[in-house]
Amino acid sequence: MGFFENLFGRRERSSTVAKERLARVLVDDRYKLTPEMKEQMKIDIAEVLSRYLPSVDPEQIEVAILRGEPNDTLKADIPLRRSGE
Amino acid sequence: MARVITITSGKGGVGKTTTTANLGTALAMQGSRVAVLDADIGLRNLDVVMGLENRIVYDLVDVVEGRARLRQALIKDKRLPELCLLPAAQTRDKEAVTPEQMVELTNQLRAEFDFILVDSPAGIEGGFRNAIAGADEVIIVTTPEVSAVRDADRIVGLVEASEKGPPSLIVNRIKPKLVNRGEMLSVEDVLELLAINLIGIVPDDETIVISTNRGEAAVYDQQSAAGRAFLHIARRLRGEEVPFPVLQENQGVLERLFGMFGRRRA
DSSP: OHHHHHHTTOOOOHHHHHHHHHHHHHHHHHTTOOHHHHHHHHHHHHHHHTTTSSOBOGGGOEEEEEOOSSOOEEEEEOOBOOTTO | OOEEEEEEOSSTTSSHHHHHHHHHHHHHHTTOOEEEEEOOTTSOOHHHHTTOGGGOSSOHHHHHTTSSOHHHHOEEOSSOTTEEEEOOOSSSOGGGSOHHHHHHHHHHHHTTOSEEEEEOOSSSSHHHHHHHHTOSEEEEEEOSSHHHHHHHHHHHHHHHHTTSOOOEEEEEEEOHHHHHTTOSOOHHHHHHHHOOEEEEEEEOOTHHHHHHHHTOOGGGOTTOHHHHHHHHHHHHHTTOOOOOGGGTTOHHHHHHHHHHTTOOOO
16 A cells, blocks of 8 residues: 555555554553653663674664564664674 | 443543443343443533433432432433433532442442443543442443544553453444545554454444434434444343444454454453
8 A cells, every 4th residue: 555655646544644653652651661761772772782783873773662462572673884884 | 140331431522421321221221220320520411411410319429428328319211210320429529439439339239230331531540440440341432533542542451450351342433434545543443453352333423413412312213323333232231242234344354353352462
């Protein structure tokens, strides 16, 4: 849906947007995870990882908790700058 | 055995009181003895929705504080002799009643009725705590909107923490055309987000405005789609298996819905 709608310059349908926004906010509510805490988590993740890997930028990190059965999952996207670049 | 069922939502204005009035009326029409109890102290409304506002002599707080006996305060419905209303106090606030008093009150009602429906106030504070204190079961009403669904999820968490057993869900004011265009959350979307049992889908229906204006339940109106939906929910509460008509067209959807039944969240 997204691909074709983007192709024809149409916006994503609002129910899809609502569902995605809600999925994120509900899980954060459940875990009592504030935006501030998420930012701090990114800084802490970068700090820990920098002991092993050079150049992790906390600003580039994205964290999200995903709902699932039987467990929810914390997903973190942590881009690494390639060495020598 | 009597069942105490609290109808709640978190967010205001999603149709708790309309749901309570219609389910209470429907259950009584189907032969159950029903007491509906307005737990929204200070913001009394169930009486006007049911058209019983002129008959109030005593209220819930009068009973709790011993100024009236329960039997004196219960108001009989105009049409259904097996349907009674216990109105909220209008001039007091939520602190006038404790959760323990609500438990005692609902327990007293158990002797005389099959169903005791408690209309909860909006919010998650004292009034809500009072409303669920005596409940065996909780029904959460939501509309397919981000704010209502978010608040419903908060309530799900609080109900689960209160060890009432898993709450069930009514999705109210669904607009099928808007859902088909992809511009409104579908019942499926809401179920997936909240992960609780579905007990009813109520379409958006202007006959609700008219029946509320008149102080008559929509379940009396044969033309009312919402009224029919409430009759279905009442039958489900009485233990009948009633399929969800709106979703029947698509087998896959229905299967997924029933897959949700009995499922508890982590």
